[in-house]
Amino acid sequence: MKQFLDDNFVLQNETAEYLYHQHAKHLPIIDYHCHLDPKQIAEDYRFDNLGEIWLGGDHYKWRAMRANGIAERFCTGKETSDWEKFEKWAETVPYTMRNPLYHWTHLELKTAFGITKILKPETAKQIFDECTAKLRTPEFSARGLMKHYNVEAVCTTDDPIDSLQYHIALKNEGFSIKVLPTWRPDKAMAVDNPESFRAYMEKLSEASGITISNYGDMIDALHNRHDFFASVGCKLSDHGIEEFYAEDYTQAEIDNIFNKVYGGKELTQEEIVKFKSAVLFDGSIMDWEKGWTQQFHYGVIRNNNTRLFKQAGPDTGFDSIGDFTVAKSMAKFLNRLDTDNKLTKTIIYNLNPRDNDLVATMIGNFQDGTIAGKIQFGSGWWFLDQKMGMEAQMNSLSNLGLLSRFVGMLTDSRSFLSYPRHEYFRRILCNLIGTDVEQGLLPASELDFLGKLVENVSYYNAKEFFKF
Known part of the structure; x- marks a missing residue:
């Protein structure tokens, strides 16, 4: 009987133990998507x-x-x-x-x-x-824990109107760990509530210094903030979406929809989807222009319990997996960008495990030979961020793509104690590969290459892909 949480936790055979202890265990952490508070890092907060x-x-x-x-x-x-x-x-x-x-x-x-x-x-x-x-x-302290876990870089999640004052302070100080912002423009496409959208436009106008009275002004303001984020070291965007938006539209339609919602009028569902399609596309062009990586987290149904949502607020545990039909819209969105050769590096995270093979095959449609693993199937996210979920994601990627080019794990967390999720992932990865070797499904003679594969997925692929 194996002991719980010993040095070989999760590792079920000698090859897995070798891969983890010799190739994965001591590598630094690049946490390229998290929700840490940069203020706590800048002030070296003590809990x-x-x-x-x-x-x-x-x-x-x-x-x-x-x-x-x-x-x-x-x-x-x-x-x-x-x-x-x-x-x-x-x-x-x-x-x-x-x-x-x-x-x-x-x-x-x-x-x-x-x-x-x-x-x-x-x-x-x-x-x-x-x-x-x-x-x-x-x-x-906040910084002490990051150093304890050998963290090399983190990317927080930030709204376009954010001043990024704490990122700037850390950059000017020369803090040894890179703390970079991530562009999260979800509120710029949240036209479901006209009053909230208008209030956000006023904040965006103030942050950018651009008076917003039409759709073109909004895009100019976002571009202004996008440039600012880049000046502070941002290299990634992130989008929390229910599904991919790729509805056909004309510029005249989008201009009219903006004027309607900005004026306080409710939009039809068709108008909402068209507007979100336009903003998502125009934002992706900005990312392509700067060579950023765009991330899409899709498939969640939020705030399902109205009574407790009103009591506790958002992000308090009342969200769940959705069952959206996304293949055609995802393909159409990516193809629209690729047709003009303006599809930047992309990571897609699904929340419904039924979509694993869907995403794993979709990314293969848009690899173009310019960058290894240019289009990525993101690691198991949220409800799939567990042993079975991570194994399923890596098995789908292995079967239908190249696990060897995977950029690996992230915490997606607000806690400075969540870094062991990287260790957990690395142990699971090593056990998957080690078990294949033990069963004769991979050659033991190629253990050196497999060790390098483990190192790449655990750390080096992300380091090369994001170029921090």
Whole structure:
């Protein structure tokens, strides 16, 4: 019987152990998509206790706690202390067995704090106190944790109107870890609510210094901010979309739709999709002009529970997998850009696992021989960010594309304790390849090449692809 969370955790054979310990374990981390707060990095924030760093903003844990019968005040309640929330989390942890939270929780305790005890009600107070004492020392500050995990670069997620003051401060300071912004223009295409859209246009106008009265002005303002982001080191965009938008439209139609929604009138569904198609396309041209990588996270249905959404707000654990039909629109969108030879490097992340083979084959349509792995099938995302989900994503990519050109893992997290997700991914990758070797499906004589493959997927492919 193997021991839980030993040095060979997840690794099921000698070849997997060799690949991980000799080729993956010690590589730096490039976390090219996350939701860390750059202010906390710039100010080298120190967390007061384990409950604050672990439960503040973690909707994964909140969902599990609710499912375990824990009241909302212990999840998102502002009146409840960090210890009270942590105590309820510790009560929930034993019930998360076979959920990735169980693995993540104990990996984080072990790799950050050196704690190998199992978290449960009986150990909660001791673990809380020990971790809290360490968190109050300089080595466990925001920057200290990034250095502890050998982080080389992170890309945060930022709105076009953001001042990027903290990115600029870090850049001017010469902080050893690159902290770069990512362009996330979702609000510029959110025309479902005319009042919110108009308010955002006013903020965009103020940030860019461009008076916005028509669609062309909006694009000019976005271009202005796009240039600013580039000046601060941005190299990626990111789009959170339900599905790909590729409706046919004329410029006159888009101009009229802008005028209508800007004037406060509700749009038809057809008008909404046409407008989103135009903004998505025009934004992709900007990315191509600068040689950025564009990312598309698609397939989520957000804020499903109206009652609790009104109580707790967005990003608190009421989102789920959607079942959109996307193949034709995805192909049409990519082809529209490729026809004019203006398709930049692209990463596509699906949330519905049924789309794994769809995405893996779609990216093959638009590889053009100019850049290895130019169009990427992104790593298992959100609900698929677990052992089975990552294995399924890599198996689809292996079967239908080139795993060897994959840019690998990211945290997609708001927590400075989430970096063990890279370790988790690397262990899973090594076990997949090691098992193939042990079963005679890959040649043991090519172990040197396979070791290099592991290194590339874990680190070097991302380093070359993004050119940080």
